[in-house]
Amino acid sequence: MRLKQLALGVAAAAMVAGTVAASKAQAEDSIYIPLLTYRTGPFAGSGTPIADGLHDYFTMLNERDGGIGGVKLMVEECETGYNAQKGVECYEGTKGKGAVVYNPYSTGITLQLIPKAPVDKIPILSMGYGLSATAVGEKFPWTFNAPATYWSQMSAIIKYIDANGGIKGKKIGFTYLDVGYGREPIPLLDELSSEMGFSVVKIPVGVKEMQNQSSHWLQVRKERPDWMIMLGWGAMNPTAIKEAAKIKYPMDKFIGVWWSGGNVDVVPAGAGATGYKSANFHGTGADYPALQDIIKHVIDKGKSQAKKETVGNNFYNRGVMNAVVTAEAIRTAQEITGKKVITGEDMRKGLENLNLTAARLKEIGLEGFTNPISVSCKDHAGAHAIYIQQWDGKAWKSVSDWIEPMRDRVRPKLEMAAAEYIKDKPDWQTQTCQ
Amino acid sequence: MLYRETGQFKTTYRADQAVFPIRQDLIGIWLMLAFLFLVVPFTFNDFWLNSIMIPTLIFGLAAIGLNLLTGYAGQLSLGTGGFMGCGAYACLKLTTFFPDLNIIIVILLSGFFAAIVGFIFGLPSLRIKGFYLAVATLASQFFLEWAFGRIAWLYNYADSGAIEVPTRRILDIAITGPNATAMTRYLVVLFIVVALTWVASNLVRGRFGRSWMAVRDMDIAAELIGIRLLSTKLTAFSISSYYCGVAGAMMVFLWLGAAEVESFDINHSFLVLFMVIIGGLGSLLGSFLGAAFIWNLPILLRGSFGQAIDAATVEHIAFMVVGALIIFFLIVEPHGFARLWQIAKEKLRLWPFPY
Known part of the structure; x- marks a missing residue:
């Protein structure tokens, strides 16, 4: 009897807590970016520095500039463990909160999200992973894999x-x-x-x-x-x-x-x-002003899980690179639409018109960090060159x-693969470029 | 007070043998079904349907599948993930060959392919028992995983090696694929799960179920009273695999929308086994309770911590809590939730005046 009461009590408490947390409204005037990251499991070694890089760059923008275009970024991590099933669960759990873009950080999860993106109208940025054919923008309006496939x-x-x-x-x-x-x-x-x-x-x-x-x-x-x-x-x-x-x-x-x-x-x-x-496709080491800003505004203030030494590691910088592409696309979307708080559809426009020039890279404190990226309707990868x-x-x-x-x-070959992908999908959304 | 059966007289054998001999149970199950069919799809949001209701039902069905084999027939199996995969890949192939065939029929048919595979891997069970059988089914798990990853024909030669679910419609309503709404998929899953659970509840009460239980309790005695071990064990394996196969096909087609080999790996088998053990061996209700508990606990934990603690820590906590609870339940109530529910019912009959 006592056990039953205990079990019921625990269950009831958990239910109440769960619903309270779920109904927590999102803050006014913010852009919500869910991050599907993994810091557990056999892939944590690679996943943790990337998660840190992503998280820290967005936090740095919030701390230093007050977000992007005056709008704070609300970043939430969801742990996927590199598991496609959990990734989809994270996606379903966060898409209703006004997510503007998804960075799945797993090709398996990306493959599952590609067909969902046009339906939910939230673009996917699979930066340097995912399905190569999604570089063909005419066939995959909602998926981006800048800077290279x-x-x-x-x-x-x-x-x-x-x-x-x-x-x-x-x-x-x-x-x-x-x-x-x-x-x-x-x-x-x-x-x-x-x-x-x-x-x-x-x-x-x-x-x-x-x-x-x-x-x-x-x-x-x-x-x-x-x-x-x-x-x-x-x-x-x-x-x-x-x-x-x-x-x-x-x-x-x-x-x-x-x-x-x-x-x-x-x-x-x-x-x-x-x-x-x-x-x-990007620089290593911490000798970039933007990375120094991360150390100053985020790590030294104890707002990150990362240690100071990991800043500049290859995968940490990969996370930063991903955050930069995302942030610049948000900025582009704000410029195009004139809105401050953007939606997934605006974000898609932002990603498609992203033009990360050498001058712009210098402006954000990442001179020479990567090759300029210019995404277009036809080409959703943008840069392609590697070293x-x-x-x-x-x-x-x-x-x-x-x-x-x-x-x-x-x-x-990409075009052939893209055509093959949509061949047996009669309702697939495509777009025409110019 | 509410739960008292005084005055409910059974005047026929039929009434006495009913699945729910107590009237309150019968009313309760109808109310529950009415709630699931009429209230849930229209009031719950997509997150609830997609992340809680659909997976709980699907895992519940998989747990029933394993429970028929392990709980009723006493054959320990670690191959559930593989059998679910059989159903999923069979479903993909069938719907590729017959794109116009009603997808619900395809899902139900794909279970038969899993049943055939289960039949083949069930053959050693005649000679192998207990832990050794578990190892033999483990072999089937590894073999099937290997096959799903290596035989490109199975996943239609997709570059990614993953199953991509095509859109299939019935009466112009999308049932599978990205355009299908959570509500439609939930209703289809619920329909299939309720129908198959009804079949299972009749199976375990009939000749099959009774011979399974006889074999489970003592196979030599069962043989002596005239139960043929060969056919009994093989039907247990086939029917169990059929249920797992249908659950696997639904998992990919009506829930995830795509799947890789990793969706059917050994961890998946363990997950279903835990559900069966926590829920209660040899109980259909327990299968659902176990599935609901194991699947939803981490989600609840994550939901209740929210953003206060970072995602990875919540994940670690969820692992620890689930592990600790499994041990707790195994010590306190080794017969699982089904037994807890039974005890609660017995207490309720006397409430509020227990002697």
Whole structure:
């Protein structure tokens, strides 16, 4: 009997608390930005610095400028654990609060949200992840993947390899996390390999085997590929780098994508990681005025979960980069519509007309942080160029110029993929550009 | 006082054997159904429908599926996630081949494919018992996960390797896909779940259920009184997998709208197993109570903390609280919520004048 009362009491209290929290009205005159982040689970190593970067830049704008255009930003994190199911739950739970844009931070979650975006009229900004084909803006009005897609990145990496000793007749090892994210660029890689005459050895790593890749790298040792490309995330990255060091694979021939180049990924391998390369589309290090402002206004005031040293880490800066694209799109939307508090539909216009010039980057204290991004109705990725960085044991150093992707090869394939995606969706919303 | 059966005389065997022999229970269940069908869809907002009602019903059905196998037939299974996946992938393939076929029929049909797979993986249960059977079903879980990830035909060669749910309409109302409203999807889920629960409640009271329970309690004795182990265990596996398969198909088509292999991984099997254990082994009501508890507790915790504490901490707290509560319930009431409800009912019959 007592137990029943206790259980009922707990349940009742929880119900009341839950409804009270749910009915908490949103503050007047604010722009609500839900962040689908993850600081728990096997992907927390990669997810935490990104979450910090996103959160801290928005907080800095609130602290320093009082928001954007005089409107405060209301930022709320929802923990997804990189789990698509939880991500959708977060989406459904937050979309009613006036969300203007979603940053899903997982290709799996992005794939689930893409069809929902046109219905709910909230754009998705999957910055450098998600479905590559969404760069085709005519077919995907509500999804943006500025500044570059996986496919343009893959073609740029192939270009880099080609420029460093030629690629014809070479054997490329491709190790990837065996989920939607990792498999995404395979169609392009397959086509490029037959067009450019190189062979590909695919080594998928399941989520369960992420931290135990000895058999995968045994295969690498057997196959002896000339170059290795890695599409890893979370705990897969440091494990792969450690295993590569163990079998003495030449590190300067091992290139990770931009999601496989975090400081957390290389540090555990110690000196063995020196020479490892990864793609990137923004600067590392904290020598930017905007990042110093974050330290001054947010971290020193104890408003962040991040430690001062992590500012400038690759993934922290990735989060900042994402926040910058979001914030600049909000600003653009405010300029276009003349409204201060914008809606999801205004945000879509803002993202589509985003023009992040070198001058504007300097103005916001991020000179040279990234290549200028100009999104258009046709092209929802915008910039595309990437560079290759190398770990010198202490920090990332750029070892290449900005590499343009093979636009002529990638764009038609993107268009084909986009057409394929909407083929059996008769009510799919498209748009016409000019 | 309210819950007293004095004066309710059973004059026929039929009345005595009814599913709800007490009139208050019968009225209660009709009121509950009326509330679920008539009030909930029109008053609850999208968040409630999408994040609480639909998943609770779907997990409730999956828990019934596992409960038929584990609670009634006594065969421990860790393959629930895989069987749910079978249903989901079968549903995708069926609706690709027959786009004009009514999607509700497709969902119900897709359960049969899960049943076939469950039948095949149930074959070893004749020779393997207890923990060893659990390990054998674990193998099925891993095999199915592997198949979902590797066989591109299953996910229609999508680049992402994920199931993308197409829009399907009945009478011009979108039932699946992004255009389907939460209300429509909720009503379809509710309809299927209520219908299948009704079937299950009759199954467990009939010949199947009784032979399952006999096998569960002592298989040698069951064999001696003439119950064939082969057919009993295999029907348990097939019917259980059918329920799991339908739940999986609904999970993808009527709730999530898309799914990857990870949606059907081993954690998913554990989740359903916890629901069954917490809810009460061998109880249909318990399946729903367990599903509601395990699914909604983290959401409630998150809701009650709101923005006061950051999201990751709430997640950690939710993990700890759910874990602690599972242990608490297992110690205090190992028969789960169903037994608690039964005790409460017995007390209520005497309330407010207990002796």
